[in-house]
Amino acid sequence: MTDRPLIIDGCQYANWSEKIFRQMADSGVSAVHVTICYHEDFRETVENMIDWNRWFERWPDLIIPGRTAEDVRRAHDTGRTAIVFGFQNCAPIEDDIGLVEICHQLGARFMQLSYNNQSLLATGCYEAEDPGITRMGRQVIKEMNRVGLVVDMSHSAERSTLEAIEISERPIAITHANPAAWHPALRNKSDTVLTALAESGGMLGFSMYPHHLKGKSDCTLTEFCDMIARTADLMGVERIGIGSDLCQDQPDSVVEWMRVGRWSKDIDYGEGSASQAGFPPQPSWFNDNRDLPGLADGLRGAGFGAEDVARIMGGNWLAFFERSFGPMGVRT
Amino acid sequence: MTDRPLIIDGCQYANWSEKIFRQMADSGVSAVHVTICYHEDFRETVENMIDWNRWFERWPDLIIPGRTAEDVRRAHDTGRTAIVFGFQNCAPIEDDIGLVEICHQLGARFMQLSYNNQSLLATGCYEAEDPGITRMGRQVIKEMNRVGLVVDMSHSAERSTLEAIEISERPIAITHANPAAWHPALRNKSDTVLTALAESGGMLGFSMYPHHLKGKSDCTLTEFCDMIARTADLMGVERIGIGSDLCQDQPDSVVEWMRVGRWSKDIDYGEGSASQAGFPPQPSWFNDNRDLPGLADGLRGAGFGAEDVARIMGGNWLAFFERSFGPMGVRT
Numbered sequence: 156m157t158d159r160p161l162i163i164d165g166c167q168y169a170n171w172s173e174k175i176f177r178q179m180a181d182s183g184v185s186a187v188h189v190t191i192c193y194h195e196d197f198r199e200t201v202e203n204m205i206d207w208n209r210w211f212e213r214w215p216d217l218i219i220p221g222r223t224a225e226d227v228r229r230a231h232d233t234g235r236t237a238i239v240f241g242f243q244n245c246a247p248i249e250d251d252i253g254l255v256e257i258c259h260q261l262g263a264r265f266m267q268l269s270y271n272n273q274s275l276l277a278t279g280c281y282e283a284e285d286p287g288i289t290r291m292g293r294q295v296i297k298e299m300n301r302v303g304l305v306v307d308m309s310h311s312a313e314r315s316t317l318e319a320i321e322i323s324e325r326p327i328a329i330t331h332a333n334p335a336a337w338h339p340a341l342r343n344k345s346d347t348v349l350t351a352l353a354e355s356g357g358m359l360g361f362s363m364y365p366h367h368l369k370g371k372s373d374c375t376l377t378e379f380c381d382m383i384a385r386t387a388d389l390m391g392v393e394r395i396g397i398g399s400d401l402c403q404d405q406p407d408s409v410v411e412w413m414r415v416g417r418w419s420k421d422i423d424y425g426e427g428s429a430s431q432a433g434f435p436p437q438p439s440w441f442n443d444n445r446d447l448p449g450l451a452d453g454l455r456g457a458g459f460g461a462e463d464v465a466r467i468m469g470g471n472w473l474a475f476f477e478r479s480f481g482p483m484g485v486r487t
Numbered sequence: 488m489t490d491r492p493l494i495i496d497g498c499q500y501a502n503w504s505e506k507i508f509r510q511m512a513d514s515g516v517s518a519v520h521v522t523i524c525y526h527e528d529f530r531e532t533v534e535n536m537i538d539w540n541r542w543f544e545r546w547p548d549l550i551i552p553g554r555t556a557e558d559v560r561r562a563h564d565t566g567r568t569a570i571v572f573g574f575q576n577c578a579p580i581e582d583d584i585g586l587v588e589i590c591h592q593l594g595a596r597f598m599q600l601s602y603n604n605q606s607l608l609a610t611g612c613y614e615a616e617d618p619g620i621t622r623m624g625r626q627v628i629k630e631m632n633r634v635g636l637v638v639d640m641s642h643s644a645e646r647s648t649l650e651a652i653e654i655s656e657r658p659i660a661i662t663h664a665n666p667a668a669w670h671p672a673l674r675n676k677s678d679t680v681l682t683a684l685a686e687s688g689g690m691l692g693f694s695m696y697p698h699h700l701k702g703k704s705d706c707t708l709t710e711f712c713d714m715i716a717r718t719a720d721l722m723g724v725e726r727i728g729i730g731s732d733l734c735q736d737q738p739d740s741v742v743e744w745m746r747v748g749r750w751s752k753d754i755d756y757g758e759g760s761a762s763q764a765g766f767p768p769q770p771s772w773f774n775d776n777r778d779l780p781g782l783a784d785g786l787r788g789a790g791f792g793a794e795d796v797a798r799i800m801g802g803n804w805l806a807f808f809e810r811s812f813g814p815m816g817v818r819t
Contacts, residue, residue, distance in 0.1 A: 198530060205585030253537030260593055 159183045161231055161469035162447055165360030165398030166190065166241070166309070166331035168413075169444075170405045171210065176217040176236065178444045185231035185469065186221050186476075188265055188330060188398075192242040194416030197254055200247040204261055207238065222262055224477035239476070241265030241330070243310060243413075245276050245295070252291070252298050259302040264480050265330060266299065267307045268292060268319060271425070272418060277308075277315040280341045281425075285312035293322055300324045303481045309342070309398075316348050325479060326356035331398035333362055334389075337382045338369040340426060346389060353390035358475045360398020361386075365435040366426035367400070376440040380450075380457035383467065392463045396472045397450065403443045407433030491515045493563055493801035494779055497692030497730030498522065498573070498641070498663035500745075501776075502737045503542065508549040508568065510776045517563035517801065518553050518808075520597055520662060520730075524574040526748030529586055532579040536593055539570065554594055556809035571808070573597030573662070575642065575745075577608050577627070584623070584630050591634040596812050597662060598631065599639045600624060600651060603757070604750060609640075609647040612673045613757075617644035625654055632656045635813045641674070641730075648680050657811060658688035663730035665694055666721075669714045670701040672758060678721060685722035690807045692730020693718075697767040698758035699732070708772040708782075712789035715799065724795045728804045729782065735775045739765030 162183055168190040169175050179187065191203045211220055219230055221237030230237035240262045247263075248254040258266070268277035268288070276292035278285040288296070296319060299306055306327040308316040319327055329352060335343035344352075344359070352359060361383055368374035369382070387395060402409065410433060414425040424432055440446060440453075454464045494515055500522040501507050511519065523535045543552055551562055553569030562569035572595045579595075580586040590598070600609035600620075608624035610617040620628070628651060631638055638659040640648040652659055661684060667675035676684075676691070684691060693715055700706035701714070719727060734741065742765060746757040756764055772778060772785075786796045 197533075201529075201589055202583075202585070205583070205589060208585065208588050251534075251537070253534070253540065256540050257533055257537060257593065261589065262592070 159231070159234075160448075160451065160465060161185050161473060163227065163396065163469035163472040164188065164401070164444075164447060165328070165358070165396050165472055166362070167399060167401045167403070168405070169401060169403035170409070172404065173214060173217070175403055175444060176210070176214055179236040180217045180234055182445050182448055183234075184236050184444055184447055186227040186237040186239060186472070188239040188241050190243050191240050191263075192247050193244055193270065193413050194246050194418070197247050197249055197251075200242070200258075201261070204240070207240070211238075220262055222264070223480055224473055227473055227476060239264050241267075241307065243267045244270035245274050248295065250275060250291070252294055255295060255298040255304060256302045259304045263304060264476075265305045265307045265328065267310055268295070269312075269315065270310045271414070277319065278312040280310055280312050282312055285314040287314045288318040288322060292319075296322050297324075301483050303479060303483070305479050313345060313348060316344070317351055320348075320351045320355050320357065323355075325483070326358070326475070327352070328358045328360070328475070330358075330360045331362040331364070331367075331400040332359065333367045333382065334386055337385070338367065340367055342367055342426065349386065349390055353394040356394075358394055358396060358471060359386070359390065360396050360472075362398055362400040363438065363441045364400035364402075365438065368438065372436045372438055374438050376438075376450075376453040377456060379438075380453035383454065384457040384459065387459075387463070387467075392459075392466055393471055393474075395467055396475075397447070397468065399441070399447070401441075401443070402434060405434065410434050491563070492780075492783065492797060493517050493805060495559065495728065495801035495804040496520065496733070496776075496779060497660070497690070497728050497804055498694075499731060499733045499735070500737070500741075501733060501735035502741070504736065505546060505549070507735055507776060508542070508546050511568040512549045512566055514777050514780055515566075516568050516776055516779055518559040518569040518571060518804070520571040520573050522575050523572050523595075524579050525576055525602065525745050526578055526750070529579050529581055529583075532574070532590075533593070536572070539572070543570075552594055554596070555812055556805055559805055559808060571596050573599075573639065575599045576602035577606050580627065582607060582623070584626055587627060587630040587636060588634045591636045595636060596808075597637045597639045597660065599642055600627070601644075601647065602642045603746070609651065610644040612642055612644050614644055617646040619646045620650040620654055624651075628654050629656075633815050635811060635815070637811050645677060645680060648676070649683055652680075652683045652687050652689065655687075657815070658690070658807070659684070660690045660692070660807070661730075662690075662692045663694040663696070663699075663732040664691065665699045665714065666718055669717070670699065672699055674699055674758065681718065681722055685726040688726075690726055690728060690803060691718070691722060692728050692804075694730055694732040695770065695773045696732035696734075697770065700770065704768045704770055706770050708770075708785040709788060711770075712782075712785035715786065716789040716791065719791075719795070719799075724791075724798055725803055725806075727799055728807075729779070729800065731773070731779070733773075733775070734766060737766065742766050
């Protein structure tokens, strides 16, 4: 069983079910960073954790909590999937820095400092102005570094992202985005950001969400993997992985919650439009978790050797988890 | 350092400070079950945990989180005190059984099912009627057993306590109380309860709170230890330990919060009275944590041999922690 290649997905938000857990385990997906919060406050996020606790209790043969790299190795060795909790927004810590450690104790390992909009900590990628990391943001980054909660800037704006890379004493992540030079979406990242991210030892997870793809739903596997090859040239092959942004089996009401939460009475279409308000159709080669192993063929086709394919498919994320999820310099 | 005797206190609620932490470490107190909730709801209890997280960060040479028996051994080996979280009421889980596991994940290891009054789970020792464990109570005991959160019935009524012992699949605890046959306070326990507790493998921690002592503040160490000897005859020497109920450095406003919380607009004096509303004076031989080691002399004076003294002073609690704090039969 341990001869199976290691596959780690750096971001998903599925409508979780036994079917999906079984597809993940059957496809050899050893770890997934799952979103457990978009706009939920602390108490609501705890309720989402309770849902996961029930699923861990119900399907121990398919999924386990993923708090450490060791959990991922154990999942890999036993044909299960380690579930790594992450927040796409800082809403769960409210205005209370003490909740950073509490959330880490409850299993959170990634937290975005902002989601599209301005937050208490940083600016989101859809704001007109980006004043950078806030006073509280600086304190929270230091606390996240201390406990081992990874700063994720996937939905943050350029200046805030560059400042987060600079301020953070530990490498940060952009778990799901692509280079803006390839496809100029507001959610994709400039070469300036990607270079700074790589130089600081951070990680980029490549998104297969159609709005982040050149040609959107029509993007081919070859085009996607050629983009990965060019990004490897820019960032180094150790700094990249998968972050599919897969929203398997989600109804369109969910993308509306992601975009609007409770912050607006008007509809905001985000990367969509009035005529295409829902989830866009997935590219033909990536519909659900069963298509993850096939990415390796695409990477080989783009010229990557076996070792680099293994790094991009999961090895880099595992190494990043290893050095990121534990506390910094604490006496045990 | 490991030659020092092991001292564990099964219940304290001090006005925590560096001074007290240093007294504990200097006196060789290797673990204390500390109360972190009387009437606080989940979110308020989390805030109390945040206070403790700050103290753990600030004084790593004095205190460490106590989540397992191994933590206590580590504290003992390194001259520090392992802090074991407990709730004196079920308020932190609100009406949400999922919060049982969340609280355990955050470090809680003891929870009383009721505190003096009727709760959602069980009846308190000051109610006129005791209908026993409720529907939710049965579910919560099962969940507490599953995750490794110990049922504590220190402030519960007789029938509820006997039913909790019966329903719980794992041994329960009465962390701080004395035999009612010795001193008939409503908070002390009948021989029926103590016998059932012992037969099920549970633990009693002897309280030095004056209202639980024969002669109250005037009770002598000899009288206290003679009572322990008689209780050892009733329950067996493996079923007993210390549970001092020490409220070191607390102002009288705190005992009012314990008694009245937010449940009444009238004052309730609990075990006190209008003329003696505050904390009663401690017995002369037990004023603070520095007096804990001296109990061993009293136990020897009451006829206990060295091995039994070591059990009562800490060995029995350590063995109980070992078999109680982990999950039941979970695939790892």
